[in-house]
Amino acid sequence: MNKESMREAFGEAMVELGKTNPKVWALTADLASSVKLTAFAQAFPQRFINFGVAEANMVGAAVGMALEGLIPFAASFAVFIPGRCFDQIRVSVCQNQANVKLVGSHAGLSNFGDGASAQSVEDIALMRVLPGMTVICPADALQTKKAVWAMAQKSGPMYLRLSRAETPIVTKEEDTFEIGRAQVMREGSEATIIACGSLLAEALAAAEELDAEVINLHTIKPLDKETILKSVQKTRRVVTLEEHSIYGGMGSAVAEFLAQEYPVPIKILGIPDVFGESARSYQELLDKHGLNAQNIIKIFE
């Protein structure tokens, strides 16, 4: 499967977006090259700010800019945005309903070498709990580009979660992307596998063996209850898969909904109650936590 980088796609989309929308700004806290904003900075130096290693000020300033009608995309590592700036996001972004676009790159275990401090397995939980926050976790580089455009077109606080790695392209050029509208990737009848982010590829591989339906839940909030319900009414069992803690993430969002509206057996696959850790490769970490097709298949054995 062809692999591409989500953060590269983010950077490219920002340049394209910058050409058509003069209100779009790119902000970073000394991580322009890591979050792939260098090209934007070169194309639109007057609409780019490097705040230095000062994420709290960056998020607050993004709010002030948004309240004045600009569309700031504030990007950093997911451990810092949202991790470090939770209170700035809670009070200044969300309690102002500011049109700030937060971008957390290197999410999940994708920053494999740097260890626990750099691996964000809590960010979905942090953002999902905030009233008015939209949480987007695109499946691949193609979808990332579409998500960036969609975010600029819709007003309100949003969080975009990106991987550091080059990840499999699982969506198609012609697929539409709508915030809050989940994508059924494959129809099936034995089970529903709901995944987000780069693990979609693993879900699809497992589904081939299982005759499972696969949903790309790229928007975790607001939750597309309709699409989930329609699938689960057919399959009556669910596995969720995400590169995030099993507490408070995408699987939790699905479980909260189904437990109350349509209880069925659910298995939440993710990172158990532990922090990340260093490894020599990304795959080693994913395998350690069973975030792969084989493990999904095993659940059904």
Added chain:
Amino acid sequence: MVPLTVSELSKKSCQIRRQVIEMIYQAGSGHPGGSLSAVDILVALYFGGILKADPRDPQNDKRDRFILSCGHEAPAYYAVLANLGFFNEEALNSLRALNSPLQGHPSRLWANFVESSTGSLGQGLAVGVGMAWASRFKPNSKYKVVVLSSDGEQDEGSHWESVMFAGYHRLDNLNLIIDQNGMQIGGWTREVLDLEPLLQKYQLFGWEVAQVDGHDLPRLVSAFSVFNHRTGKPKVVICKTIRGKGVSFMEGSDKYHSATLSEDEYSRAREELDQYLNSNFKV
């Protein structure tokens, strides 16, 4: 709005203090100490001709932006806005009531005249930085940004991220006022975490600095008038104030950071302020 005379400003301050006491008593909780120390600062800003604000059109793009970063001083801010006509003065007694636009700390979710929601210290200046930055890119936009901060707020590291950024980028339409009443929840700031020399700190961060008696209305107006000039630097005016100013038994007391006012405290405070009003401003 035509700026008030010195005597009118002074009377307005006293009336607003009277309203602040009433509001916090009615609400059953609030922050009388900081609210009272900030009254003269807010009166000088809004009634001394410093801030452009139109109560009939709170969102007018030409307005100056004011952020109450020390959100706990909200009662004084609300009373000033009511006196300006942003809303009916009778609404002041809904402070902290269920569904009231007058939330315990200013919230834009509840009131459109609030420029930015605050209440968690260390965030207002950053929002001000963004507004000041954006004004550079808005044609025909000449607004200035004024942020009011407390001295307890100076402890927050995030505040200093913004101080450093504004100094380095010469955000000269960004203005900071510090209500330095010398106290924070845990006691005197000099005992909890000494801020001094505060003025020099700002100076070294690239700010234009001034210090003024925070209860001397003509001096406050004159100190704040520098906000209208672009000098290539952000500006800070440190206002030396007294916590609980205007009510003798609250002045400098550590009991009134956050408090519920008893019937007795309420009537004594009210009586004192009424007496001051009657003896100084007889019509």
